[in-house]
Amino acid sequence: MLGKVIAITGIDTGVGKTVATGLLARALLKAGRKVTTQKPVETGGSGVSADILRHREIMGMTLQDVDRDGTTCSYLFGHPASPHLAAALEKKRIDVSVIDRATSRLQAEYDIVLMEGAGGLLVPLNEELLFADYLQERAYPLVLVASSRLGSINHTLLSLEACRKRGLQLNGLLYNFAGGSDKVIARDTLRVLRKAPGKYGYHCPVIEIPDIGKDYPDLSREDITKVLHES
Secondary structure, three states: OOOEEEEEEEOOOOOOHHHHHHHHHHHHHHOOOOEEEEOOEEEOOOOOOHHHHHHHHHHOOOOOHHHHOOOOOOEEEOOOOOHHHHHHHOOOOOOHHHHHHHHHHHHHHOOEEEEEEEEEOOOEOOOOOEHHHHHHHHOOOEEEEEEOOOOHHHHHHHHHHHHHHHOOOEEEEEEEOOOOOOHHHHHHHHHHHHHHHHHOOOOOOEEEEOOOOOOOOOOOHHHHHHHHOOO
């Protein structure tokens, strides 16, 4: 049986998708699941994906063979831009069939593959395909990462509307306190966003990620069970 794929995407760039993905993966490892992460496209780097390195750090492990051979990151571009532009600047085009083959290989080896997107939900992978449409075509469920900074209510509601329009399955909303310097705004944004999924027909957990220091917080097994839609 092939492993389950769950996408981790955000309401914008820089909202904490990488940490959220690593925390989910670590919690699954502690629960005895065979899990890996995938970053289909990364921009602004070279060599080995920095986000995959961060995942492994949070998970408490070193790089794996599937990381070193590029399976967990099919495309790595140097310019820190949207995937379609970063690829074009290197005279390349993202071929999603390459990503699909990598995902299939990971599904054959792992129970769960956590796929971290690049940028926000509607980021273009190429001139024809948005990340949200890529998820829709493959019927991958997703976890949406929101932040506590000013503007997050708007970005989150727009993302939820995009999910509903495409009939995407939303397994959870992760609310990241990091980067929210105004505590009044951060708490009120959380209050609003706790109600938001239900208004769009989604009945999924809203899980808080505290503003981390040197130590990464643990996500509860109960939260992970809800995100996986398992009893």
